[in-house]
């Protein structure tokens with residue numbers, strides 16, 4: 001099977017095709033460079049062409065033409081994924097969905113939207129329409145799309161209350177186009193959603209999304225400082241467990257993260273300060289003040305509705321989730337990170353164990369997460385990178401202690417997830433992408449069902465560096 005790029009391009013020449021070489025190169029990249037491991041392997045990857053369909057009919061045209069000419073198609077939302085998810089490992093076509101950004105309908109409790117809509121634009125439209133907002137969003141709210149969040153993300157701001165995207169009820173419906181000689185348009189709800197959500201666009205293209213909504217608030221954003229780590233961690237968890245206080249974010253930064261990497265917070269903390277970042281609903285602030293007054297070790301150093309800081313720190317959620325790593329990287333390029341699940345009920349004990357073994361080489365950055373009604377932590381720990389071997393050893397230390405790692409230094413679905421085949425996604429790929437043209441190289445179980453995961457998967461058809 002050899003791709004006939006020229007024929008596919010010619011068949012699509014009436015669509016919006018990117019002509020500039022430099023734009024093609026930049027639209028072939030995402031935030032893969034976050035990982036020193038992926039940076040060395042994927043830096044050269046580029047598409048042969050980029051096409052931007054304006055509607056579902058044009059998506060179908062792109063898929064049909066590329067199917068006919070055996071051209072791989074990698075879908076792009078905004079390219080903020082940080083595992084190389086949106087990168088065309090085997091070249092071919094990048095299908096950029098930025099034109100498909102309409103908010104189609106807003107109803108009480110739900111919205112219907114096209115995939116290329118930015119998360120911030122979606123929130124603005126829902127707020128203006130009826131004072132509503134999406135339940136959760138990636139901390140890349142200002143730049144990422146709703147389609148990319150569903151296909152490539154997992155959860156984020158709001159997950160302390162609502163859980164993750166994969167939890168039942170957090171996506172209502174997805175409309176999906178298949179990659180076949182005659183592409184089909186399918187509608188998924190319930191169990192079927194798992195086929196394509198968080199599948200990196202390897203088995204279908206999402207063209208319409210129905211999401212649940214919550215009431216929108218002018219969230220009060222806060223930083224709270226502590227002299228010791230354990231009370232900071234307990235504060236965040238206990239606050240999330242207060243049934244009557246509504247929060248959208250609770251993040252813990254071990255010292256000296258805030259002092260070392262958050263320039264605008266630095267004047268208000270010492271090197272030894274452990275900091276909790278929060279979003280609290282305005283009507284919950286009385287409850288929050290009472291909760292905080294009971295803990296003399298907590299010092300509120302910033303609240304967005306009342307402060308005298310010389311420089312506005314910006315949105316507090318842009319310090320959390322993967323933004324913590326971004327801020328640290330800007331100050332110290334040798335910093336990288338790991339994604340850890342500290343599962344209930346061992347979460348606190350596990351975190352203390354890992355801290356005692358690995359701090360300060362690994363610094364704890366924790367996000368409060370709700371899973372099956374239980375409050376626990378996701379870790380996006382900052383790691384001082386030395387070698388790939390040491391990084392692998394740090395992963396092993398976590399796993400031996402009982403903490404699950406989602407390895408962000410891998411570009412496949414399985415290695416970035418639970419290192420197991422998702423049968424529902426694989427079965428759907430066989431049906432929906434029989435030639436294996438959608439985002440190739442990202443699903444190991446498609447390429448090599450017997451892969452052992454003992455070492456990093458290397459996609460055999462990865463574009464060669466020049």
Ligand code: FAD
Pocket residue numbers: 030031074075076077078079080081082085086097115137138139140143144145146147148149150151152153154155156157199200201202204205206207321322323326439
């Ligand atoms: P892209 O990067 O363009 O695409 C992501 C994946 O989805 C790719 O595999 C792509 O092929 C596929 N895809 C895109 N659109 C479609 C579609 N319509 N149909 C099928 N497949 C599609 N992630 C989180 O979950 N939570 C966070 O809080 C978070 N914070 C981040 C912070 C920073 C600073 C960075 C760099 C990344 C962060 N991420 C986070 C990862 C990423 O930003 C999010 O997953 C984001 O929502 C991806 O959106 P995007 O539009 O950029 O998608």
